[in-house]
Amino acid sequence: MLKIQAPIAGESRILLHSCCAPCSSAIVECMLENGLRPTVFYYNPNIYPRREYDIRKQEAMRFTASLGLDFVDADYDHPGWLQGVCGLEGEPERGRRCLQCFTLRLAATARYAQEHGFRVFTTTLASSRWKSLDQINEAGRRAAALCPGTLFWEQNWRKGGLQERRGQLLRQYGFYNQQYCGCEFSLRARQEYDKEQGKHLPPPPQP
DSSP: OOOOOOSSTTOOEEEEEOSOHHHHHHHHHHHHHTTOEEEEEEOOTTOOSHHHHHHHHHHHHHHHHHTTOOEEEOOOOHHHHHHHTTTOTTOOTTSHHHHHHHHHHHHHHHHHHHHTTOOEEEEGGGGOTTSOHHHHHHHHHHHHHHSTTOEEOOOOTTTTTHHHHHHHHHHHHTOOOOSSOSSHHHHHHHHHHHHHHTOOOOOOOOO
16 A cells, blocks of 8 residues: 655644545545545535436445544535636636636635644545646645645545555445546536447436
8 A cells, every 4th residue: 555644744634525435445545544534525516417416425425434434515516616617618628627626626625624623635636547637736736825724735646556446445335436527518528428439328326
């Protein structure tokens, strides 16, 4: 397992923004094995539709409860998120809309950290090879700058065998493994890709 240390010496409490259970699993396990105690912060108003959001959240709650960790269920405000990315709807994946989305979600994470005594926060978004690590780190730095006393942990959660362990834990827990990033724009892009490939994106199970 990857050897890690929090960016502030002696700090073991970490606020972990979680995008989903599959992406969180190996990261949480790694933190625990390195003596860190994550609190899972679930704030993903980008996810569409609500049915998809509910099943992803329930999977994250199920995983967190299995380890006896604290879970923070933040508000689902998809209309507010749409307002936050207004004008960027036509951007491609990894474009400006994604950076704005990351910034909105991590800013909410940083505010919670500041209000509840967490000095360090990080995100499971940095585990996905489909997302830009540079964008995620930029969004995290922006969020921390808005909330003095907080620090964004720019950890690359893709290395050290964590990708492989993610796959093992996905099968072990039987997680629902989503097929697109979350928002209606990424869903549309996935549906167009599948149509070109002659495939059909299955609906999520009932929450």
